[in-house]
Amino acid sequence: MDYRFEVAVIPVSDIDRAVHFYKALGWRFDAEFADDEGYRLVQFTPTGSPASIIFGSGVTNAAPGSTEGLHLIVDDVVAAREDLIGKGVKVSEIFHDKTGVFHHAGTEGRVDGPAPGRTSYGSFASFSDPDGNGWVLQEVTTRLPGRD
The missing domain is CATH 3.10.180.10 (2,3-Dihydroxybiphenyl 1,2-Dioxygenase, domain 1)
Structure with a gap:
């Protein structure tokens, strides 16, 4: 059984600011989903990486900026x-x-x-x-x- 690590969720306070930052890095913008209840998910993939990051509202309870390493x-x-x-x-x-x-x-x-x-x-x-x-x-x- 393979277990492929593909996504890390990072907590952000301002989704649009984070989108701008990761786009400026040249990372691939993979997806964005939102509903009318305030849930919003954005996914980016670093250039050359098989793993992606997800951030948004309603995707984690972690404090913004608390992910390290x-x-x-x-x-x-x-x-x-x-x-x-x-x-x-x-x-x-x-x-x-x-x-x-x-x-x-x-x-x-x-x-x-x-x-x-x-x-x-x-x-x-x-x-x-x-x-x-x-x-x-x-x-x-x-x-x-x-x-x-």
Whole structure:
């Protein structure tokens, strides 16, 4: 039995502002549904991703901006960061974790610059949407065994 992760729900306070932000990133606008009772759902898919995000009214009880650690896997964290900056997004400097493994929560354990030798899975940059939902760019150049 396959279990494919395909959608993450993120909480936003202003749906139209979020639509504008994600459209400006160049993400694919997949769908929008609404009813006359105030329910509204919007779906976007990041470029090249099999997984999508959903936000809207009546789709989650989570506080706007409370989602953290949404990872966008990229081949080149430097180029991805420059691309986002070119689209008006405030992106952190590139960093790696002091452990050399996965990053700590928040900004704890961050070391400036890419991972030594730009090791796969080791370099990161972060940004947030207008509500503060946190995204992380992670550079993956060589996948671990069993990962496509």
